[in-house]
Amino acid sequence: MSAFSAGPTGTDLPQLARPYTVLSSGAEITHEIERRRSRFRTLLRRVEHEAEAQSWVEKLRRAHPDARHHCSAWVIGPERQLQRSHDDGEPSGTAGAPILAALQKTEMPGGAADLSDVVAVVLRWFGGTLLGPGGLVSAYSDSVTGALHRAREQGQLRSRTSMRVFDVEAPIVEAGRWENELRATGVEVTATEYSSDGAQAQIRLSVPDTEVQTQELHRRIAALSAGTVIPTPAGQRWVDR
Structure with missing residues (x-):
């Protein structure tokens, strides 16, 4: 299966970052x-x-x-x-x-x-x-x-906000449903890759860089997967709002 670039582990992730103001x-x-x-x-x-x-x-x-x-x-x-x-x-x-x-x-x-x-x-x-x-x-x-x-x-002023990035693996037959349900709750689905055997999908997700949003994502993935999948930390990105 093609994989995304490896991100930091949970202990390597940066501290929760505060939004700040930038020019457009x-x-x-x-x-x-x-x-x-x-x-x-x-x-x-x-x-x-x-x-x-x-x-x-x-x-x-x-x-x-x-x-x-x-x-x-x-x-x-x-x-x-x-x-x-x-x-x-x-x-x-x-x-x-x-x-x-x-x-x-x-x-x-x-x-x-x-x-x-x-x-x-x-x-x-x-x-x-x-x-x-x-x-x-x-x-x-x-x-x-x-x-x-x-x-x-x-x-011409924007709020620059940090997003936590996670990867999750889903059965390919469930991937579309997972993506739709996650998007409906405000989670950003930024990419999806598929295994060569067509059995698994790896989905990259982003949520606002807060403990509440991170914990909520873990809860949603646990509910979708019946507790069998845990999101893997894959770094941080910044977006303008």
Whole structure:
């Protein structure tokens, strides 16, 4: 029988993961403000890796060589574990830090400040008047906060939710019924493979990453199989809601 890729065992599975907020895939949000003739244009984009964030910063630098500064910050990972900021020639702490703080602290639609997998780049065109450290901090912060509010207004924010993945083996004559009954209770059936002898089906299932949903799946499989089948943990995946 063809098998799915082996997943971690029950003890290897990650801890229950909390949902967090992301930008819609492919969305690019732009917002611009002006302070004493200096223009601050924020561009937001979703990223999965630091190299992707760095590449986008460099792409914008090449696209807008007339901007004096290309300041940036990013937050990446389900636990927001990777965070970076860059002043790009502005006085230390006046650009990258307030950009990062806006990403960290702006409240999202769910009520939490939990935005991640995002890079913000703020382009500054100097207007001829020095703003001072306080003015710079305020301008960079306000430009990013405004972009985040625009993303919300445009419906470009999503909840990224962890799903637990399991495999179950079913008699091939029962596989269709099992799939239908599981789907009817909200379980996602993501793939089915069949043994070469046509006797067994291996069904891959996903449920929200909570103890309640995991226990309920075990209960449903026990009921379908008269207690003869136990779901095998096969990893974790993230989906946007």
